[in-house]
Amino acid sequence: MQVTTEPVADQLTAADPAAWPVAEGWQPLVQDFFQSATGQALLLFLQERLQAGASIFPPQPLRALRLTPPEEVRVVILGQDPYHGRGQAEGLAFSVAPGVPFPPSLRNIFKELQRDLGTPPPTFPQPGGSLVRWAQKGVLLLNTCLTVEEGQPASHANRGWEQLTDAVIRHVSQHAQPAVFMLWGAHAQGKRPLIDANRHLVLCANHPSPLSAMRPPVPFIGCEHFSKARAWRDARK
DSSP: OOOOOOOOOSSOOOOOGGGSOOOGGGHHHHHHHHHSHHHHHHHHHHHHHHHTTOOEEOSOTTHHHHHSOGGGOOEEEEESSOOOSTTTBOSSTTOBOTTSOOOHHHHHHHHHHHHHHOOOOOOTTTTTTOOHHHHTTTEEEEESSOOEETTBTTTTTTSSHHHHHHHHHHHHHHHSOOOEEEEESHHHHTTGGGSOTTTSEEEEEOOSSTTTTTOSSSOSTTOOHHHHHHHHHHHTO
């Protein structure tokens, strides 16, 4: 699949789902959410924060659902909320815009990928830490909360995004082709009850953050999730 470049604004400019396109297969689910009381309350909250002068990232909260249609999902990697530094978040879990230095967790992801599969880290600054090419190849890089304010991690948690992202996880679990779910850390593993483990491969390890990547019970470094995912998919061909 050809990787395309696209202009990305600096921050969210309006609480308008019409400006956040998604792949056709996700449209009914997304429309239902924004028509719900929870979705309407979330949009009101976002608009109020924008009117108050808050800088909200990323500019395209639903970008993961635009780049990875449900029928193309092969792997799901769950994050918590977007990076809260200006210019970092690009609407995909763990991914940063080209030219942005690798955050520590992403650096450990590339480290484990090289240790496990021999894949060298991407060249910097292009593509750098941008995982757009993963998303375009069927890796759903989904944060469970999809917006954040500058310098304030988890500032938009429990405002409604989780209802949408839980619905996305359920949809993949129930309707998509068998996929690999990589659940890194306690937050992601809290979504395990939403996943049908009889249909999908569910892999769990510590979060790739330096605080936990080398610690028990399942250190991220050495978890071999990438090779396990490849072997599972190869066995199903």
